[in-house]
Amino acid sequence: MTEEISDFLGKYTKSGDPVCGVHRFKGLMKKLGDPQDTLRFIHVAGTNGKGSVTRMTANALTLAGYRTGEFTSPFVRRYNDRIKINGSEIPDEELSRLIGIIRTVLDGDTTGYSQFEITNAVAFLWFAEQKCDVIALETGLGGLYDSTNIIGSNICSVITSVSYDHTAVLGDTIEKIACQKAGIIKENRPVVIYPKNPPEAVKVITDYAGKLHSPVIIPGMNELNGICADINGCKFVYNGHDYRTAMTGIHQVYNSITAIEALNIAVEYFPKLNDNIIARGIEGAVLPSRCQILQKSGPMIIVDGAHNPDGMAALAALIKDIPLSPKIMICGMAADKDSKAAAAYISPYIDTALCVEGFAPKTTPADVLAGYFGSSEIISLEKALERAKILAGDNGLVVIGGSLYLHGALIVENAQKNNE
16 A cells, blocks of 8 residues: 555544444545446445455355455454455556545545545456456445445345444444444345354344344354365355365354355355365455464464454464463453453463553553463564464464554564564
């Protein structure tokens, strides 16, 4: 991303002015010619797992030969990785050109747009220009008032795992949060619900869908068997078909069957999809910083976003059975997350936590994080990875987790250090 684009985006805050609907973003897109109205979408919301399900869905559609757009958040390595077609990021020159179009439209407009809305506008423009057949569209925050929700209809909605996160915006109960996620459901269009959701979330979503005459599909747990999950990925049988995932963690099995059901709906529109292609799409789906193995030995290094309590619980379930010792964690979390609850899930399996801050605009103070672990050190980003490797030794495990932004920050810090 050029300095000019960075300066432009810097004029807009992460969340923009408060919203109580999508009217603000609708106004911007109308000025841009409503490119989203020419596109078809699989719309994905949820607290955890929506990035994985979006990636699996997009990968299968791409393998089937369809021009597939993919919109995700946040970016992990660089801004462009949020907007892809057939798995390839938007090129810098295209990003610059489209930002230029939006800047012209915004000339003199003092509306308090967010960075996310500007990015969403770029994505819709590019996908329409490139004549994408379908878009795997991930919400940013919530669903009901999310800018992605200006789409008039969709092939289907998908709601992944619902748990506590962004409670100041989405509500302080599972029911309130589920209602926000359910806001992406469209009239007479089906919705697929992650199979391990709390009953109170399922009730809210199904009640909402019922009012819109929208069929509800929940993957059948009775059709799921043969589950095997380890550090190398997962294997399972669903509806009599064999599947594998490259992404690790038992939760990826449930994300997979959610994606499979969404793709089964999409077959009506995209007949080149079949069971074999869907299986290949699931297996080939990989996301950076989602239980990603960076190094298998000397020591093993695993990175995972794990940015909220449920995410940290999934990471803990993965590492507790890895027969390596000691286990060292580089931990950093955003200030708006329940870091105490998140750390409680993983701290029993960590020998020493290296706590960091300052990798994003607002982070939990490192000394606060340190208090949630039995053994901990407060350390700079610059020194964290080297220190973790020393503590872990050749036979240990280094875990990097707590935020999707943390891995990218560590990459930048180490790149700068290596260039000095």
